[in-house]
Amino acid sequence: MTGAPMPEETDRDELLRGKRRIASHAAERDYAPVARSLLWKLGxxxxxxEELPNPELRIVREDRLPEVAALAPLPVVLITDRREPGAGDARVVGTVRRPAGVPALYQLLQTALEEHPRAVPRVPVSLRATATSGAQSYALEVRSISEGGCLLAGAKLPALDQSLDLAIEFPWGETLRAGAxxxxxxxxxxxxxxxxxxxxxxARAAKLVGRLLEQL
Structure with a gap:
């Protein structure tokens, strides 16, 4: 009979529930500050x-590629110092220059792992918004947002293909105004x-969304 999991294993599995598992063969200094923390918030x-069983993908610093040669063949995102890396490894699905930041890593992880990949992070939120379209006005709630758009809820919603002038209120007092x-x-x-x-x-929209992400 198989023994019960060790408490730390149970805790780890619970912590990882719903997350995509990415094995890092790179040092913390190979990532931009708080990059791994922000990626955690994005799933x-x-x-x-060595801490992650059954990963779905590996992030590998270029000089450490030989250490994964004998491991199970998984997609690899390569971290490099070079402008034109020449890994020549069929497992490599993309390359990021060191220190690896969230935007580039997120896009590559989405492309490699998700059925419908996003180009930029979308953050779940609850923000007040108003919109106007000609003589019509809407009181709305933003349910998620990225630098490229947002998901809107409300008692009265605009129609498909309708153009809007949006004003989205952020918790710290700033307002993002945008056509949509x-x-x-x-x-x-x-x-x-x-x-x-x-x-x-x-760029301002991306900065506002990044600040929301840090507060999750």
Whole structure:
């Protein structure tokens, strides 16, 4: 008969429930500050390889590729110091320059592991928002947000393909104002894609979303 799991194993499995398991063959200094912590909040458990059974993908510093050669063949995201890495390894699905930051890692993890990959992180939230479209106005709640758009709920919702002027209130007092188009409906909510944003406005949106992510 198989013995019961050790308490620490039980705790670990519970902690990892719902997370994608990523084995890290890299040092903490190979990642941007708090990158692994933010990825955890986005659903990716990036842990030292020796602490993680049955990973789905490996993040490997380039000079440590030989140590994974004999391991089970899994997709590899490579961390490198070079501008033009030449790993020549069929397992490598993407390369990130050191120190590896969240945007690049997130996009590669999404592409490698998710059926419908996202290009940028989407953060679950509950934020007040208002929208206008011609003579119509809407009192809304933002349920999730990324630098590219948001998911909206409310008693009265705009129609598909409707253009909006959105104002989203953040907990620390800032407001994001953006043009948007309702592009899809999902479970009684609608998804709006930001449009017409300048590079500076998009950078500000990304910064606001990043701050939300840090507060999760």
């Amino acid at each position: 990716y458990a990036v842990l030292p390889a 188009v309702v592009s899809y409906e999902q479970g009684g909510r609608v998804g709006a894609v930001f449009h017409g944003m300048t590079l500076a406005a998009r």
